[in-house]
Amino acid sequence: MSTTTTLPVTTTRTGAELALHRAELGHAGVPPVLGELDLRVTPGEVLTVVGPSGCGKSTLLRTLAGLLPPLAGEATQDGQPIRRPGADRALVFQHDALLPWRTVRANIELPLAIRRVPRTERRRAAADWLDRVELSGHAGRLPHQLSGGQRQRVQLARALAGRPRAVLMDEPFGALDAHTRSGMQDLLVDILRDTGATVVFVTHDVDEALYLGDRIALLAAGQVLDVPHPRRRDAASATTALRRRILASL
The missing domain is CATH 3.40.50.300 (P-loop containing nucleotide triphosphate hydrolases)
Incomplete structure (x- = not known):
């Protein structure tokens, strides 16, 4: 039996302590x-x-x-x-590392899909992040259709979408x-x-x-x-x- 996880978009989490x-x-x-x-x-x-x-x-x-x-x-x-x-722990690179065959929305949803968050919740989270990074009108585009700055905005949204x-x-x-x-x-x-x-x-x-x-x-x-x-x-x-x-x- 599969399990799903719901991640409220607006809930603030406490940052982690990292140490060496x-x-x-x-x-x-x-x-x-x-x-x-x-x-x-x-x-x-x-x-x-x-x-x-x-x-x-x-x-x-x-x-x-x-x-x-x-x-x-x-x-x-x-x-x-x-x-x-x-x-x-999310890792963000200089080169955007977006999946070229996935739309902007689907790239942002990826960490949530991996965690089996329900589709409706993934869509809501992606829409929220698209708005926050000012790319609401680009949800259906592929990465190659975006500028470098826009791709980095998508990468940032994808990294943070999983909270x-x-x-x-x-x-x-x-x-x-x-x-x-x-x-x-x-x-x-x-x-x-x-x-x-x-x-x-x-x-x-x-x-x-x-x-x-x-x-x-x-x-x-x-x-x-x-x-x-x-x-x-x-x-x-x-x-x-x-x-x-x-x-x-x-």
Whole structure:
């Protein structure tokens, strides 16, 4: 007998706590990319991660996603070891990874379909998210009929439609032009205000890290820095010294 799950669209969930405890990260058989790493991401926090190429940013995300086990130490969610991918943790890539044969609506519904949410509930959730990412008129289109920014909006909606407690984002806006990127950053801030999800956001863009993050992890320097709030694009005077410190770590 099959079971179904109903996910109310408007219910806010508490973000997950993600942590690494004396963790060595990398691939088996080669030296670790990151070693002796201790990190705690608090529930509902946006932690942005910056560092030079090859320092382990993507490796960190894949470990927290459950795709890459630590070589030593431990990765945990809410104090429990992360041993495999889970529905509570969504991963968002720079390239949208949408299924080209599924419509925009069907792509957004995918995580709910996997969890056997009833069709009527999936449709309602997809319609809600299409409205939130301002793509209500594109539900029946295929990914190749959308712009890059629109595809990233669909990917963001798909990631959040299943109401994950943590969202792991690997340079999701890196391929977008400056204007579209700015709009996606604002959209992400607005959406996360309502979801309560914990976010780990990898970026090469220092200004993006400062705008989005509650804290910034400098992987190469082994530091985590607080970001002044409230979040504002014109807060240059409050972040000048912090920006210089971040740039010096790259």
